[in-house]
Amino acid sequence: MDPSYRFETLAIHAGQPPDPATGAVMTPIYQTSTYRQSGVGQHQGYEYSRSGNPTRRALEDCLAALEGGARGLAFASGMAAADAVLRLLRPGDHVVAVNDLYGGTYRLFERVYSNYGLTFSYAAPDKPAGLLALIRGETRLVWLESPTNPWLTLCDLRAIADGLRDIRPRPYLCVDNTFATPYLQRPLELGADLVVHSTTKYLGGHSDVVGGALVAKDAALGEELAFLQNAAGAVPGPMDCFLVLRGIKTLALRMDKHAANAAHIARFLEGHSAVRQVFYPGSTTHPQHDLASRQMRNAGGMVSFTLRDGAEKATRVAEATRLFALAESLGGVESLIEVPAAMTHLSTSDSPLAVDPSLVRLSVGLEAVEDLIADLEEALRA
Ligand SMILES: Cc1ncc(COP(=O)(O)O)c(C=O)c1O
Numbered sequence: 001m002d003p004s005y006r007f008e009t010l011a012i013h014a015g016q017p018p019d020p021a022t023g024a025v026m027t028p029i030y031q032t033s034t035y036r037q038s039g040v041g042q043h044q045g046y047e048y049s050r051s052g053n054p055t056r057r058a059l060e061d062c063l064a065a066l067e068g069g070a071r072g073l074a075f076a077s078g079m080a081a082a083d084a085v086l087r088l089l090r091p092g093d094h095v096v097a098v099n100d101l102y103g104g105t106y107r108l109f110e111r112v113y114s115n116y117g118l119t120f121s122y123a124a125p126d127k128p129a130g131l132l133a134l135i136r137g138e139t140r141l142v143w144l145e146s147p148t149n150p151w152l153t154l155c156d157l158r159a160i161a162d163g164l165r166d167i168r169p170r171p172y173l174c175v176d177n178t179f180a181t182p183y184l185q186r187p188l189e190l191g192a193d194l195v196v197h198s199t200t201k202y203l204g205g206h207s208d209v210v211g212g213a214l215v216a217k218d219a220a221l222g223e224e225l226a227f228l229q230n231a232a233g234a235v236p237g238p239m240d241c242f243l244v245l246r247g248i249k250t251l252a253l254r255m256d257k258h259a260a261n262a263a264h265i266a267r268f269l270e271g272h273s274a275v276r277q278v279f280y281p282g283s284t285t286h287p288q289h290d291l292a293s294r295q296m297r298n299a300g301g302m303v304s305f306t307l308r309d310g311a312e313k314a315t316r317v318a319e320a321t322r323l324f325a326l327a328e329s330l331g332g333v334e335s336l337i338e339v340p341a342a343m344t345h346l347s348t349s350d351s352p353l354a355v356d357p358s359l360v361r362l363s364v365g366l367e368a369v370e371d372l373i374a375d376l377e378e379a380l381r382a
Helices: 007-013 054-067 078-086 103-116 128-133 157-164 219-232 238-248 251-270 289-295 310-320 369-380
Strands: 071-075 094-098 119-123 139-145 172-176 194-198 212-216 275-279 302-307 336-338 359-363
Touching (some): 054 071, 078 172, 078 194, 139 157, 157 172, 251 302, 302 310
Parallel strands (some): 139 172, 172 194
């Protein structure tokens, strides 16, 4: 498909031509594990659905187009996608990661791959020089999230990519783009080699599917990861791929509305006496507001805040909302609230990456913002 089409057009059409067999406008769900061959080794591009499936391929091609990469790969979950990236490494290799990241990623690093001879160092996301200073001869991977989960700190992706350019051997630069999505931020254009997603979140967008994805800028790296995808086998089923494809068609509309609602809510929280500090990169008071304006189309739909009365109050507020569902995950049409220290980031407790228990994280949905604010106002009185 012509890559000069704009984002919204690619989201609806890339990788998804009408089905050549029937003319079906929506990508069929090819619910098949295998494919008849007309002679031994003679097939139409598909042999077995772990290696490839047409519905999955449509999603993979669409993701590659949206991120501007050479190859997209879909996985059974965001963690399966992250796992495939780590399988590029060898015992003795070193990873530099941001010190604010999804708790499950930290768990995969420290409780799985540290058993296979990998070592990890952690740096502040907003200090590129400090992060680059941790790179040593064995460093093969730099792992970023931007905005980070849960503090919504940004990494200056171009500054970090530029800093890595002359380092030999040059580590891969991988960005978890789950919070931003390719509609808001395109890390491969800023110098990253790889983008990872939990498609469970904004790409799926309706809290009805678990999935993950990788997009490689370069075809050779994409091929290496496709080998690992097939060899280890953590692939999504065709129905799940269909759901993510359907979600992606409305991604642009949803992200604009998520961000508009989040900006209103951030302003409301900033003016509330029970709130100690609000973390939303779209706020003019956020220390990285300029970087957010440069690097992202808008600041997205996640808002975090701490409470003056500490952890107990955070728990009470999260338990008191009625519209905001108390639940893990994010990025769906409905609003969610959670306490990261006790929920999504429990695996970092007792570690240097432990999250302040008075932090509350909101995934701001697409409901009427007046109703969401009224819900928070009542809960903050609890
Ligand atoms: C930023 C980020 N990356 C990765 C993941 C993992 O994705 P999944 O739950 O689809 O395995 C999550 C899940 O919450 C996440 O928030």
